[in-house]
Amino acid sequence: MRIIRFLRDGSFPTLAAVTDESFVYVLPQSDFMELVREADERNSTPLALVLKTIADSQPIKGKLEELELLVPLEAAEVWACGVTYERSKEARNYEATGGKLDSTTFYDKVYEAKRPEIFFKSTAARTVGPNQDVYLRSDSNWQIPEPELGLVLSRDGRIVGYTAGNDMSCRDIEGENPLYLPQAKMWRGSCSIGPAIRLAETVDDPYAFRIVCRIYRSGEKVVEGTASTAQLKRKFDEMVSYLLQDNTIFDGTVLLTGTCIVPPDEFTLAEGDRIEIEIEGIGVLANPVKSQAAGSLPV
Known part of the structure; x- marks a missing residue:
């Protein structure tokens, strides 16, 4: 499972998960480390949170290759x-x-x-x-x-x-x-x-x-x-x-x-x-x- 950031609608930085089949699912977290921290708070794992989101949603219509990708995280x-x-x-x-x-x-x-x-x-x-x-x-x-x-x-x-x-x-x-x-x-x-x-x-x-x-x-x-x-x-x-x-x-x-x-x-x-x-x-x-x-x- 991969995590990306991309510009949604050309202007909104968006966190997303990419499955091994290249399906892209938008995630509710604002950045990668928020996903990690939320998993820690729930005594869970980032993968478990991502899988839960995927189970309750549909992938975006656009292909991964068509997205305007950003740095996957803004590392201080x-x-x-x-x-x-x-x-x-x-x-x-x-x-x-x-x-x-x-x-x-x-x-x-x-x-x-x-x-x-x-x-x-x-x-x-x-x-x-x-x-x-x-x-x-x-x-x-x-x-x-x-x-x-x-x-x-x-x-x-x-x-x-x-x-x-x-x-x-x-x-x-x-x-x-x-x-x-x-x-x-x-x-x-x-x-x-x-x-x-x-x-x-x-x-x-x-x-x-x-x-x-x-x-x-x-x-x-x-x-x-x-x-x-x-x-x-x-x-x-x-x-x-x-x-x-x-x-x-x-x-x-x-x-x-x-x-x-x-x-x-x-x-x-x-x-x-x-x-x-x-x-x-x-x-x-x-x-x-x-x-x-x-x-x-x-x-």
């Missing part, structure tokens, strides 16, 4: 973990050494360390949803998407859902100096999530998600990569426990869990590209790419 904060896959470690080493093959750096230590790398990625005002523009950083010449599974967390750290995320990254800025990480990761329009939230209770094995990333240029597919959360070095509970250590999080915080898909080293995003991140059971998060100088910028 988005955090991210890095170097959680071996492929990510290799890519960071390549950046940090100026392209020397088989070189090792402190990223090897991060990969093996007990404490994971966790960094602040975005806020609600900076995060975009499906089919909205992501933006290139103006002072970088080597930029890529980072397709990642996102954990949707309650304020007490429970994983209540899964979503897809794009952790846009500047490889040249991070490679120049690891202390530049915030600038390599966080700028206007550098984070997207969506298109839906998969209810955690409907996922049998969260380490079996298949992730696909495709990049199109002038209508032609120029990059495609696949991965699985089975390749993760760290467990989700481990990542969440360190995020919560002496820290307060908000209901609906999203924690991105790292990437295992890295485009070829000679590749960089360009204005007009289209990024598609597909996670089985969640959907396709698609975003056009624009430069900071083109069009109106996100807040």
